[in-house]
Amino acid sequence: MKVSPPSLRRLSKVLCVSVxxxxxxxxxxxxxxxxxxxxxxxxxxxxxxxxxxLLGISERTLYEWEHDRKIPPPTPLNDLSKYLAVLMKE
Known part of the structure; x- marks a missing residue:
């Protein structure tokens, strides 16, 4: 069963655990x-x-970044870094 990201967020709040x-x-x-x-x-x-x-970009641009077709320019990359920091905490 697949769960959508918004459903995971709601469930995580109810259960007091992280997404x-x-x-x-x-x-x-x-x-x-x-x-x-x-x-x-x-x-x-x-x-x-x-x-x-949240990043102030189009969905298409995000798609291009996520599929390594384009590299984010410096300003959005700085905005991304605060989200990517969660990966360092694993």
Missing amino acids: AFLGCFEKLPESTLGERIIKARFYYGYTKREFSA
Whole structure:
């Protein structure tokens, strides 16, 4: 059964646990920047639409970053770094 990121967020609040705990995302790959972006987005329980809005970019741009087709420029990369930091805490 698949659960949407917003449902995971709601469930994590009710159970007082992290989205990462519920999602078991620790085994997702993170060898490329794109994989790290996807993993961080999942850890926070954001959809592509929500995450791209937080970063002030289009969903298409996020797709390009997540699939390693484009590299984020410095300003969005700085914004991304606070989300990617969660991967360092594993």
